[in-house]
Amino acid sequence: xxxxxxxxxxxxxxxxxxxxxxxxxxxxxxxxxxxxxxxxxxxxxxxxxxxxxxxxxxxxxxxxxxxxxxxxxxxxxxxxxxxxxxxxxxxxxxxxxxxxxxxxxxxxxxxxxxxxxxxxxxxxxxxxxxxxxxxxxxxxxxxxxxxxxxxxxxxxxxxxxxxxxxxxxxxxxxxxxxxxxxxxxxxxxxxxxxxxxxxxxxxxxxxxxxxxxxxxxxxxxxxxxxxxxxxxxxxxxxxxxxxxxxxxxxxxxxxxxxxxxx
Numbered sequence: 001x002x003x004x005x006x007x008x009x010x011x012x013x014x015x016x017x018x019x020x021x022x023x024x025x026x027x028x029x030x031x032x033x034x035x036x037x038x039x040x041x042x043x044x045x046x047x048x049x050x051x052x053x054x055x056x057x058x059x060x061x062x063x064x065x066x067x068x069x070x071x072x073x074x075x076x077x078x079x080x081x082x083x084x085x086x087x088x089x090x091x092x093x094x095x096x097x098x099x100x101x102x103x104x105x106x107x108x109x110x111x112x113x114x115x116x117x118x119x120x121x122x123x124x125x126x127x128x129x130x131x132x133x134x135x136x137x138x139x140x141x142x143x144x145x146x147x148x149x150x151x152x153x154x155x156x157x158x159x160x161x162x163x164x165x166x167x168x169x170x171x172x173x174x175x176x177x178x179x180x181x182x183x184x185x186x187x188x189x190x191x192x193x194x195x196x197x198x199x200x201x202x203x204x205x206x207x208x209x210x211x212x213x214x215x216x217x218x219x220x221x222x223x224x225x226x227x228x229x230x231x232x233x234x235x236x237x238x239x240x241x242x243x244x245x246x247x248x249x250x251x252x253x254x255x256x257x258x259x260x261x262x
Contacts, residue, residue: 005034006056012049012202012261013195014042014100021057024109026065027117032087036094043099049202049261051098052194053121054105061114063135064088088113088145095120096146096217099210101201105194106172107187111135116145119154119180122213125194126172127187132180137167153220155179205243206261 006017016038018025027035035053042048055061064087095102095117104121111133118124118132134151136143143164151160155178163170175181185193201209211234219227238244242262250257 004028005031005038007038009048010195011199012047013198014038014048014051016051016053018053018055018061020065021055021059023065024059024062025055025057025114026062027091027113028065028067029087032091036091039094039098039102043097046206046261048100049204049206050198051100051102052105052198053095053102053117054191054194055107057108058129059108059114060104060106060110060130061117062109063112063114084144088116092116092120092146092150099213100206101209101213103194103198103201105190106130106132106181107190109133109169112143113145116143116147116150119150120146123197124181125190125197126175126181126184127190128172128184129187130172130175130184132163132170132172132175134163134167137165203259205241205247205257205259207241207243208238208247211238 004018004020006015006019008015016035018027018031020026020028020031039051042051091113101123102121104118104124106118106124106126108127108129109131110118112135115132115134134143134147136147147164148160151163154160155163159178170180172181172184176184183193215227215230215234218230222230243257243259246259247257
């Protein structure tokens, strides 16, 4: 299983790479658990300052591959909902809740839960050949993995319904145009651009970035009073960090700040 998810640390960046190219990186139960664990480790490890999720081969993630799931007995009422909660929803929540900024470097097709894995990331880079597919309707299924939560917040309800009702393949250039992707780059430049972005984030004020991520994500479900209260609380917390004091001191002293993620 370890070879199905490659992991390395490089300059404060945790690189998480799906590695089942022959299966277009359809994610198995074991892979999902490994990714969730690596994201939890990233939150708890001060040496990790940013995360990149990417894949080998021509596909980013073709969806879920349930063949590696634990063998279940006879299905009873509640099993499907429980499977979704403990499976796809846990994976997407792990990305959204990670306390470090997470970049998706989408090298190829991202379908179903693979698309949602990318959309849950804080920043999305896509190679020119990449595409995104809300494949569920093609199988007569309801979207899972937070798709109906993520997409309307990213592109609005009408666009979200169009993508989910028809299940058409959305090229990377169109995904960028409607706001699902931050930037599209040539395939040969994807890893280089992801590295540049991740290392820039890794050199930043890590706790401030974590609090900013929490504020932005929470704002989508909050009214103004709740958002303003959360902002004030985040400022209070952040001003106890070494990096915040370094940032203020470097401004006063007219020098480049040296952030340590503390």
